[in-house]
Amino acid sequence: MKINFxxxxxxxxxCIDGRLDTITAPEFEEFLKxxxxxxxxxxxxxxxxxxxxSAGLRVLLSxxxxxxxxxxxxxxxxxxxxxxxxxxxVNILKIK
Amino acid sequence: MExxxxxxxxxxxxxxxxxxxxxxxxxxIYINHQCQExxxxxxxEVGKTYAEVFYDDHCGNxxxxxxxxxxxAIYKKDQTHCSSIIFTDSNNxxxxxxxxxxxxxxxxxxxxxxxxxxxxxxxKEEVLKKKRNDAVIVFSxxxxxxxxxxxxxAMLEFLKINVPTKMLTQVINAMVFVIGVIIYRKxxxxxxxxxxxxxxxxxxxxxxxxxxxxxxxxxxLAKLIILQVSPGFFAENTPFWNWDIxxxxxxxxxxxxxxxxxxxxxxxxxxxxxxxxxxxSAVAAIVLSSLLFGAVHIAHGFMYxxxxxxxxxxxGGLYEKQRxxxxxxxxxxxxxxxxxxxxxxx
Numbered sequence: 001m002k003i004n005f006x007x008x009x010x011x012x013x014x015c016i017d018g019r020l021d022t023i024t025a026p027e028f029e030e031f032l033k034x035x036x037x038x039x040x041x042x043x044x045x046x047x048x049x050x051x052x053x054s055a056g057l058r059v060l061l062s063x064x065x066x067x068x069x070x071x072x073x074x075x076x077x078x079x080x081x082x083x084x085x086x087x088x089x090v091n092i093l094k095i096k
Numbered sequence: 097m098e099x100x101x102x103x104x105x106x107x108x109x110x111x112x113x114x115x116x117x118x119x120x121x122x123x124x125i126y127i128n129h130q131c132q133e134x135x136x137x138x139x140x141e142v143g144k145t146y147a148e149v150f151y152d153d154h155c156g157n158x159x160x161x162x163x164x165x166x167x168x169a170i171y172k173k174d175q176t177h178c179s180s181i182i183f184t185d186s187n188n189x190x191x192x193x194x195x196x197x198x199x200x201x202x203x204x205x206x207x208x209x210x211x212x213x214x215x216x217x218x219x220k221e222e223v224l225k226k227k228r229n230d231a232v233i234v235f236s237x238x239x240x241x242x243x244x245x246x247x248x249x250a251m252l253e254f255l256k257i258n259v260p261t262k263m264l265t266q267v268i269n270a271m272v273f274v275i276g277v278i279i280y281r282k283x284x285x286x287x288x289x290x291x292x293x294x295x296x297x298x299x300x301x302x303x304x305x306x307x308x309x310x311x312x313x314x315x316x317l318a319k320l321i322i323l324q325v326s327p328g329f330f331a332e333n334t335p336f337w338n339w340d341i342x343x344x345x346x347x348x349x350x351x352x353x354x355x356x357x358x359x360x361x362x363x364x365x366x367x368x369x370x371x372x373x374x375x376x377s378a379v380a381a382i383v384l385s386s387l388l389f390g391a392v393h394i395a396h397g398f399m400y401x402x403x404x405x406x407x408x409x410x411x412g413g414l415y416e417k418q419r420x421x422x423x424x425x426x427x428x429x430x431x432x433x434x435x436x437x438x439x440x441x442x
Contacts (some may be wrong), residue, residue, distance in 0.1 A: 022160075042405070051168075052164075053160075053164060053167060054160040054161075054163035054164040054166075054167055055160055055164075057151075057163065057167075058160060061147075062149060062161075079170065079171060082120075082170050082208075083167055083170050083171075085120065085121055085122055086118055086120060086121075086122045086146065086150075086166065086170055086210070086211060087122055087145075087146050087147055087163065087166060087167070088122035088123070088145025088146040088147030088148060088151075089122075089147055090121075090122070091145055091147065091148075092147055092151075
């Protein structure tokens, strides 16, 4: 998994390339810990996110809580979108 | 057709397994009573989303394996996904569940319909499996140590090295200590299961003292009879009751008794009891633990082995009743010291 990011004032833009699974989710969590100070909203570009596991969903849910529901996912792939739909995450996260 | 419409809900209601169905938007469209009980749900889940019900603050983060089976069904739609998981409910109670998840599609239009999950409670089977596995570990350790001990005795005899039996007793104690460490590290046996937890101390100690006094009285009677029948049986010029058996023996024998009862009851008896099923398991455990305990005393000679087997066997019933080693350890101590004071043992 590769993480590209940039901070625009209090908005953190992230692009995830690869899989967000049991192995990479802790790595993503660590990244968030280091880069979340002063951030009020996060935008994750999921165009290159090929797979998300339950561990990945947990990290997204936890992040969404930390920033008071200001997490937005952009361009999720078909299967990732299906995961978000069937698990009911489309009602919790903002997806564009 | 009407019959068929009635049939499926009836089957889903009456089967032992829990059934959960989600539509493609993640809303729960069906959940049977068994599933609600297994997952400790309130009964008002139909119409809510999966995340609302299963990703709540209480247990959402604890059940990743459960969520993963839902996700697997999305990624590999043509397969049924089976797994055994540990599910933690909202009361933090853990259950072993066998889960099967599969993706539903309309066979004609290939349109996605949702996911169906079938759940069985395998907690009892898993716990039993674990207990038996633990029992096998303990029993294997005991068997291995016993074999090594016999090998050591054979080697000492082969090399013509005469080792005092007191030292060999310490070898057994050391072996028990090693097995104890293995049990602690490798098994889930609780103090209670190993008979180390003292339950009803008054009753335990009271019974132990009464039984001990009864057996000591029998030993005294036996000595009186032997003195009449075969006066040369005991060493000459020794008092009828010799208190002078040494301070080391009075103190060290306390630990020896506890360690040996731990070996016989906590390890051998408990593991055999877990491995056998049925009404006779207690009898089998008492007999086998007595025989193994007798075998451990091979260095002390035939009569000592027989005495050990009888002692262990006769106290087996008391242990089965009390389920802790402390009562039988007291009897073991009093009886062993009385046998020494009376001259039955050196």
